[in-house]
Amino acid sequence: MFSTVAVNGEVKRWEDVRLHDFAQGFFFGAGFFTTFRIDGGTPLFLSRHLARLSASVAAYSSTVRAPPPExxxxxxxxxxxxxCLDADTALGPRFTGVGKLAASDGKLLLxxxxxxxxxERLQREGRAVDSTEPGAYRHGESTPNHKGLSYFRQYTLMASMPLLANERGHVCELPTANLFALLDGQLVTPPLDAPCLPGIIRQVLLEAGHLDGLPVVEQALPLTRLAExxxxxxxNSAVLVTGVTRLLGRALPDSLSVAERMRAHVLRMAAQEP
Incomplete structure (x- = not known):
């Protein structure tokens, strides 16, 4: 992480941020965050990220103190x-990377x-997903619909990247990403009550409704159906779309071309955002 940060719009150094200003977020995970891609100094889908972050804070207004609206x-x-980009020569106005906004204790930390x-390697080569975590979530559980600061469950699984499933044996998500499977001529992603995070890239693709003639739909996705x-x-917002070249031990070479088409669509949509 770079040393330059901002708290409620005030540019600071990371070493000057005070822990007691974020006590509820640090000690209790009482807050939410969102990560967004920055290309050449331009944040992608920022309005969508802020809308989701604000909605999460509002949903838990009795326990999470919202930052000032302004x-x-x-x-x-x-x-x-x-x-921030102008203040740090290590960043610069054409910075490409990832931004993170965390809302807690009445503050917004960038x-x-x-x-x-x-x-780049993931986009070029894809990744295998070869394990599952059955019963990791319960169907209808609402907390995974919000990207909370209490992120230890996902953090511990980042390296292995298993499929997280609910007690019904349905796919929910990956630790840091939403999942899409090409089944019956459709790109299928689990519904929010599976549950899963309402990811920004997921939202963009669902709103499009199709990809080169392939319908993009939200429906329950049993683990057993992944064999088909x-x-x-x-x-996810940082890497956009990654092909799963091996899924639970089965090679899926077509995933890379599907991922490339989806990535191109997402970038076109980002360019059209206000």
């Missing part, structure tokens, strides 16, 4: 980001980090 507005966050070191998948990808 600092979480899109124009304010864009200005804060610009000032931090920045370089691109994922394996992002012709391709599989996972999506």
């Amino acid at each position: 600092v979480i507005r899109e124009e304010a966050v864009r200005d804060t980001l610009r000032r 931090t920045l980090r370089p691109p994922s070191p394996d992002a 998948a012709r391709a599989c990808v996972f999506t």
